[in-house]
Amino acid sequence: MRLLVKNMVCPRCISAVRDLLVSEGLTVRSVSLGDVEIEDNLSDEERHSLAGKLRDIGFELLDDPRSQLVEQIRVAVLKWVRMEEERPKLSEYLSCQLSKDYSALSKLFSEVKGVTIERFAIIHRIEYVKELLCYSQLSTSEIAYRLGYSSPAYLSSQFKQVTGMTPKEFRELGHHKRISLDAL
Secondary structure, eight states: OEEEEETOOSHHHHHHHHHHHHHTTOOEEEEETTEEEESSOOOHHHHHHHHHHHHHTTOEEEOSHHHHHHHHHHHHHHHHHTOSSOOOOHHHHHHHHHTSOHHHHHHHHHHHHSSOHHHHHHHHHHHHHHHHHHHOOOOHHHHHHHTTOSOHHHHHHHHHHHHSSOHHHHHHHSSOOOOOGGGO
16 A cells, blocks of 8 residues: 655655554555555554554645645655756656656646745755755865756856855855755
């Protein structure tokens, strides 16, 4: 049985959800960002109980097909942002990953989230840039290359547009204001 879980954004989230499922006596096949596969079939009552327990630890079990697809888009964007290899165009990547027409995905996402997929991806990329600026010794040029920007200047321009400061100013600040991924 496949379950979609909202607000899973990191390996710790995956671990927390896996631990909860195991503690409930469920046989877990796999857990990845936003996606859970269990061997068990849940009754409506068991599903409701599991939803409550997930909610207690900050997650949401998604039942509505529209919400499920929006969550799949969100997770796919997060994976696209953190790709180590060369990135395809976001629209092509999402269409391929979700086997849907990009314009339909884009329309649904904008309706539900109130932001375009492209803007959502930019915000996630900038948060990843912030993470790399905070926790690595990579230069802006190295970060730009790693994240698939056409140039360090373009990265700096986009970073300043979103944050109001340059990557260098952000790094020199000392205290780094970041947005948690589940809040995006």
